Amino acid sequence: MTKEVALNVLGEPLVPCSFDPLTGFFRDGCCKTDENDLGRHLVCAVVTKAFLQFSLEKGNDLITPRPEYQFPGLVPGDQWCLCISRWSEALAANCAPQIKLESTHINALKTVPLDTLKQFEASE
Template sequence: MARNVIGGDLETCGTDPLTGFYRNGCCDTGGEDMGVHTVCARVTAEFLDFSREQGNDLSTPRPEFGFAGLVPGDRWCLCASRWVEALREGVAPPVVLEATHARTLEWVDLDDLRSHAVT
């Protein structure tokens, strides 16, 4: 069983929309996941705008990929590096610690994650 950033079992991030690199609802990762989609975030409008500006439009529906587009409040497994970029720009979305994979700690300090934790 995968572990989360606070040492417990990795919990489900979101199933509506279905998230995760493996589209299993969890921010699990493996060798094929070059983007390291390990941060379970509750996306905000500010983050979605930021991501679009960085070239990753997460809010526009892409039916050809079975993707309805995200809206503020959706839970989504973000790339650890993108979350760090958003943190530096002051638009990091809140995170669900129990559903954020422990591998995230290779990129992000636990104190930064805790300061953005969903309560």
């Protein structure tokens, strides 16, 4: 049985998003998903102070370390697999972080057009 290769929004194999901090629904460094990922953690974002504050105000504290969940807390510049709905909310609020297209899952295109995602492509 061969395992299906996850693709990014460019139609290429998905590149890991971050191993430090370790991200992804499966905590494997990649923004992979399956039917158990109700939040759809698809977007590899480079978080900013403005986005972290926005997320906190929406009830999702990504700043405070939570050792019981092996979560170190995020700081600006960290890469993290975000839920597509939260990234879209941040877009509407003018605080969407930049993203790594090669590390953003193809299923993000079901919610956000590629042209929009490309406007937020992080430079190396």
